[in-house]
Amino acid sequence: MDLISKALKRGAECLSEYESKQLLAKYEITITKETVVTTEEEAVTAALKMGYPVVFKASGEEFAHKTELDLIELNIKDETDARAAFQRLVSRPEISVREILVQQMIKGDRELVVGLTRDPQFGPCVMFGLGGIFTEILEDVTFRMAPLSRWDAMDMMNDIRASKMLGAFRGKPSVDREALANILIAVGRIGMEADEVKEIDINPLKILNGKPIVVDALVVLEQGSVMK
């Protein structure tokens, strides 16, 4: 059984970050290296295997907005850091954290956002724009109806006000537009193929050496909607 039907069966309103990214990976979208662990020892082993620095996040579909809940430990540099971070996450009195997502730390040099929404008149639509914590403030986003042609995807990149940001920038190479187009097209395909997927948020989609990589993602399912 695939991860969407499993989640629907257990009554989940959305997929966990890990599951969300697994769905994206099936559509050949590059995601961070990551693994879910339950004990401190597993966490340390996974971090070592992945290579420091790493990120620990509380894992589970109930934590759709982890930044707001302070459930992310960034830039863990060694084993001492890792053990302390693990303890901080699992010993919160008001929040029960049972699983930890151990994730490759991606610094990146630009943050983008990609999303999917369903419009009553236009059906599944893909969003692209400026990502990070200012997405809602700057509202520099553009939409296209799925499915997207390659031309549509390329056109979206020119359509945002900050489109210059995709070019070479402060010594960093320009963004691989073909790779970015592939992601936009793939998200549109999910919208066309998976009716159970109501919304997708990929934020941030970071740029590392010109290549886009999904650092955080949320897939909202049709049976419920997460409060935004």
Add this chain to the structure above:
Amino acid sequence: MKRDKMGKFFYPSSIVVFGVTDTPGNLAKNIILNCQAGGFEGDIYPVGRRPGSVSGYEIITDPESLPMDIDLAVILIPAEVIPETMKICGRKGIRHVVISSGGFRELNGKNNQVESDVQSVARQYGIRFIGPNCIGVICTNSGLCTPFNPLQAQSFKSGDISLICQSGGIATQAAHTFSEEHVGFSKIISAGNKLDINEIDLLQYLMNDDDTKQVHMYLESIEDGRALVKLAKKSKKPIVLLKSNVGETASSIAKSHTAALSNNDRIVDGALRQAGIIRVDDLYDMTVCAKALSLPPLKGNRLVAISPSGGFAVMLGDLCEKYGFECPELPRQLLDTIESQRRGGVIRMTNPMDFGDVYDMEVMINTFESCLRLDDIDGIVISYMYNEEMLKAFSGNIGSPERLLEVIKNICERTGKPIALSFHTERSYIEEFKKIGTFPVFNDPAESVRALQMLRNYWRVKDSDNHF
């Protein structure tokens, strides 16, 4: 396509108007007067409850006495008695109806008994109808003019643009605005509540209508966005959309107006761009866009900006930059040739080009044409000076206004590239040029460059294999 079934809405050979009386305040009477003013030559049958006569036509009080198979009925009677009248239409072989009356969902909500009665009678007899809550159809080709407000239909300018309008008020204003700007139209349809025929049906018809070269639309709601995009992508004719009801304030007004649903405006924007539909902001902009789209394709960003005034040349250059165009350097050899043809030779040619004291038709034709023949030039924008007295002083000769437009039009046709033309002169001269109507004349330099932006955006999508 005139013989197409939908064609009877525009080219009926006979019409019946329900709701006519000879009293001064009667609105249905205006439908007949408007058709007469528009030059409609088909048979007209006024139907009303009391005998009398309107503009030479006897009012028919017994609709059963109507001849069979009248092409089109226009109904302007209270909503609750419309289903009964529709049945009479059905029995009389009428298959096309415009329901002008209001009093449906826009008044008392979506679950409306009269609406469903109208729909079921229409289904029973195979009647297609436009409306309700609309003013129907203006067709300058046939003279049909079904609005019930008094119009100066004889002053409407005939042409090849057709408009679909959700609102009757906008439809009427569009007829005036287009005519005043000397942009001729073929059909204007007020679709009202779109209970049967909607914008998709109308668009489909107009895309195949021989008298229509561009389809313009005014919509407050887009019910099936995917269908609209799918159809528009197939269209060989340009489609222009004025979409209102975008803000939250407009949304609550729209509910009581045409029971419109609001769309997410950003999504509308993106989807229209994918479909190659040009979006404009107001009715006047529609006329600018209509003129722009009548020019040959603009397949790139590279323009030559030309004016006999240095100031206007510089301004055109700024405008080109503002609207995302470039003015590439021109080959020295070409510039030398142009310079050698001038009298004073006091101005060095560049792009933007200060045309200076050249007022010779030959030189002008050669310059425009050789610029457009360059592979790295996609179009020209010209701000021309026109003043008979001044031209005499320069002892130049650019010919009559008619001749000038003819010449520029021919250059466009020969090269397959557009020239956006405006004049800096007295207002009356600009009007005179616009009125000629053989080639689009824009009101000022800013408008001409904005027009080219519309034209480029259209071709950018239509020609999307060819990135620019």
